[in-house]
Amino acid sequence: MTTNQYPYQKNFELYLNQQHLAQITIDEYSNTMADLFNYLSNFNVGYQRNHHVNQLFDRDIEQYMQMLVIKRKITNTTYNKILSHINNYFKYLFTHQFTDKLPTLNLKGKNRKKPERITIKWITNLQTILEDSNIHPYTKLTLLLISKGYSVKEFLQPKFYHELKLTKWNQYEEKFLNQFKNFIIPIQQKQNSRDIFLKQRFSNDPHITLPGLHKYLKPDAEYLGISLSPSKLFQSYIIYFILHHPKFDHNQLSSKLNLDATSVIYYQHLAEKFM
Numbered sequence: 001m002t003t004n005q006y007p008y009q010k011n012f013e014l015y016l017n018q019q020h021l022a023q024i025t026i027d028e029y030s031n032t033m034a035d036l037f038n039y040l041s042n043f044n045v046g047y048q049r050n051h052h053v054n055q056l057f058d059r060d061i062e063q064y065m066q067m068l069v070i071k072r073k074i075t076n077t078t079y080n081k082i083l084s085h086i087n088n089y090f091k092y093l094f095t096h097q098f099t100d101k102l103p104t105l106n107l108k109g110k111n112r113k114k115p116e117r118i119t120i121k122w123i124t125n126l127q128t129i130l131e132d133s134n135i136h137p138y139t140k141l142t143l144l145l146i147s148k149g150y151s152v153k154e155f156l157q158p159k160f161y162h163e164l165k166l167t168k169w170n171q172y173e174e175k176f177l178n179q180f181k182n183f184i185i186p187i188q189q190k191q192n193s194r195d196i197f198l199k200q201r202f203s204n205d206p207h208i209t210l211p212g213l214h215k216y217l218k219p220d221a222e223y224l225g226i227s228l229s230p231s232k233l234f235q236s237y238i239i240y241f242i243l244h245h246p247k248f249d250h251n252q253l254s255s256k257l258n259l260d261a262t263s264v265i266y267y268q269h270l271a272e273k274f275m
Helices: 009-018 023-043 045-050 058-070 076-095 126-130 137-147 161-166 171-191 210-224 230-243 250-257 261-272
Strands: none
Touching (some): 126 137, 137 230, 210 230, 250 261
């Protein structure tokens, strides 16, 4: 005779069978519940007193879920799946009068991170973006520089400002750069630096880091409705370049974009989706 791995296991598994769930799904439920109650038996003082499900509260389940996030590094998708298993288990106990509490009632799932889509629309709409006063100057400069083929690793480096003199700009780009000077010059004077990505508050190290840049990009990403991840933006620049140079062979693309042959082929296939 087998011993239950968690309270009311046989009853609950019978109920899951009656719901016509696949055996693999039932096994997943049982593994989740066995792990939960094993954790509670070892680390939860309240449950250790009498091992009764009626003594469990939302904080007890939350403690277990936090352990999964911190110690086991589970994803949001796995978090939601496990919470769903636990929630259905306690709903079963409640509706069948094995307990008068629903300890998962106030627990919420985590948002699934949506995959960031690559778009080239920001390049074709660059003039409109540069003229939009609602968008931060650092965001505009980031987009402008990436549209010229510079990576974030390059333009966040000290003394990158020398490159600005070597780059060709059209009329609306020049207009923005003149406006940007009005923004950046007071900051440069405050930080005693000629660099173009500087913290707005005085600092011994005035240069903006990549995480610091993201603080400016994030609200503008929501405003524009596109991902402003510099890596995604740079990928979209590569795709845009390939689309606008259809006669370039692999060697030319490799030279112009500083990519190896395998990467060129990858981006050519990716560019086909935008044709």
